[in-house]
Amino acid sequence: MNSNRLLFLLPLLMLVIMAGFFGWSLMSGRDPASIGSAMVGRPAPHLAVPSLRAGEPALDDALLHSGKPVLVNFFASWCTPCLAEHPIMTRLKEREGVVIVGVAWKNKPEEARAWLQRLGDPFKAVGFDLEGKTGLDWGLSGVPETFLIDAQGIVRLHFRAPITERDLTGTILPLLKAGS
Amino acid sequence: MRRALALALVLAAQQALAVEPSEMLSDPALEARARTLSRELRCVVCQNQSVDDSQAEVAHDIRRAVRERLVAGDTDKQVLDYMVARYGDYVLLDPPFKARTLLLWLGGPAVLLLGAAGIWLAARRKQAAPAPLSEAERRRVEELLKR
Numbered sequence: 001m002n003s004n005r006l007l008f009l010l011p012l013l014m015l016v017i018m019a020g021f022f023g024w025s026l027m028s029g030r031d032p033a034s035i036g037s038a039m040v041g042r043p044a045p046h047l048a049v050p051s052l053r054a055g056e057p058a059l060d061d062a063l064l065h066s067g068k069p070v071l072v073n074f075f076a077s078w079c080t081p082c083l084a085e086h087p088i089m090t091r092l093k094e095r096e097g098v099v100i101v102g103v104a105w106k107n108k109p110e111e112a113r114a115w116l117q118r119l120g121d122p123f124k125a126v127g128f129d130l131e132g133k134t135g136l137d138w139g140l141s142g143v144p145e146t147f148l149i150d151a152q153g154i155v156r157l158h159f160r161a162p163i164t165e166r167d168l169t170g171t172i173l174p175l176l177k178a179g180s
Numbered sequence: 181m182r183r184a185l186a187l188a189l190v191l192a193a194q195q196a197l198a199v200e201p202s203e204m205l206s207d208p209a210l211e212a213r214a215r216t217l218s219r220e221l222r223c224v225v226c227q228n229q230s231v232d233d234s235q236a237e238v239a240h241d242i243r244r245a246v247r248e249r250l251v252a253g254d255t256d257k258q259v260l261d262y263m264v265a266r267y268g269d270y271v272l273l274d275p276p277f278k279a280r281t282l283l284l285w286l287g288g289p290a291v292l293l294l295g296a297a298g299i300w301l302a303a304r305r306k307q308a309a310p311a312p313l314s315e316a317e318r319r320r321v322e323e324l325l326k327r
Contacts, residue, residue, distance in 0.1 A: 035224055038268035045266075106237060132241040139266040141224040141238055 037158035038139055044149045045137045047072070047101070049127030052109055052116075059127040063101050065153045069176050071100045072147040073123075074140055076107040077115035082144045085162035086119050092168070093122040098176065102126035105135050105143045148172060198235050205247050214247050217259055221246070222273045230273055 025032075039045070044064045051058055064070055073089060075082040092098040102123035104112035109128050116126070129135050138147070141160055148157040156175055159167060199218070205211040218232035223239045231239045231246075242263065249259045263271045275281050313321065 033227065035270045036268055038264070038266060132237065133245075136238075136241050136245050136266065139268075141267075 035141065035160070037155075037160070039147065039155045039158050042155055044072075044147070044153050044155050045139075047103075047127075047134065049103055049129050049134050052102075052104060052112055052126045052128050056125070059101065059103070059125050063125055064149050066099070067151055068099055069151055069156075070149045071098055071172075072103065072138075072149060073100055074103045074105045074129075074135060074138070074143050074145045075112075076105050076143045077111045078107065079143045081162040083119075085144050086122075088163045088165070088168060089122040090120055092172075096173065096176070099124050103134065104128040105140065106130065106132050148175060150175075198233050198239065199243060200240075203240070203243055203247065205251065210247070210250050213256060214243070214250055217246050217250075217256060218243050220260065220273055221263055222271050224267055224271060 024030075044061075047059055047061055047064055049059050064072070071092065075085075089100060093100055100123050102121075102125070104126070105128075107128060107130070109130070112126075112128055116123075132140070138145075139158075144159075144162050146157075146159040146163055147155055150156050157171060163172070199215070205214060215232060219230050221231040221242060223229045223231050223234035223236055223242075225236045225238055226234050229239075231242045245262070246259055249262055254262070260272065269275055269281075275284060277285050
């Protein structure tokens with residue numbers, strides 16, 4: 001008789017478990033739509049794109065293995081979040097002295113060039129990946145995406161969204177300080 | 181009749197391929213393998229569409245990369261591994277069976293077994309014959325029935 005009574009508590013118990021899970025999902029900042037990254041912790045993929053600047057050599061792996069941490073930023077002139085992110089890139093370069101390599105993804109070179117001319121060019125070197133082949137090698141899902149590559153050439157961070165002020169002060173700068 | 185035709189056209193339009201003719205390979209055997217593989221690959225920006233169904237830019241790139249790998253002589257498994265190396269297990273519509281996915285694969289059957297066990301226990305309990313009435317209970321029943 002007693003065990004039967006306890007059975008009535010089962011739905012309540014399940015409710016508590018589910019409410020706990022939903023509560024945790026809300027509070028922990030877990031993003032079920034996040035597709036994660038297969039790149040973090042692995043050596044940086046190959047970089048081989050023609051330069052966006054007239055007369056400059058093509059971008060290659062040497063840029064990623066200069067013995068200093070490097071930020072690789074994929075962007076496009078047609079991408080509004082990239083526009084929103086641009087001041088952060090400028091700030092990273094001018095105030096923090098971070099080396100940033102840019103790649104214009106699926107963007108006509110003349111349009112990417114005009115965009116950088118209008119907004120300012122924060123990149124140490126900037127190339128373009130017209131067909132998205134390099135993007136695929138980097139596991140890109142769109143733009144903007146940003147990779148932090150440490151002094152050893154290992155991918156440390158992979159942002160699948162525009163970099164925000166919070167990413168900058170909370171994640172990128174501490175890691176750069178620890179790395180260099 | 182006309183309405184049926186319109187409906188058929190609307191349905192046909194929905195079946196239209198995301199794969200563009202310019203993407204297709206001239207070798208039908210390779211193209212067939214490419215189509216099968218793109219149905220197993222998940223579009224990384226549209227959550228639950230396969231690369232074969234999706235019109236997204238990245239899906240287009242992945243379709244092209246699949247075909248390039250096949251032309252280069254890769255096996256189907258090598259092509260899938262190539263994608264997993266770049267996008268992780270997320271890119272597979274059929275997730276692999278491993279420690280991290282145990283709950284995913286075994287959770288359903290486990291709940292089914294638990295339910296079956298519960299029903300079996302409940303059925304067994306019902307079948308057990310009730311205890312015979314005591315003398316006092318028998319008298320009370322008779323009294324109630326007489327009323």
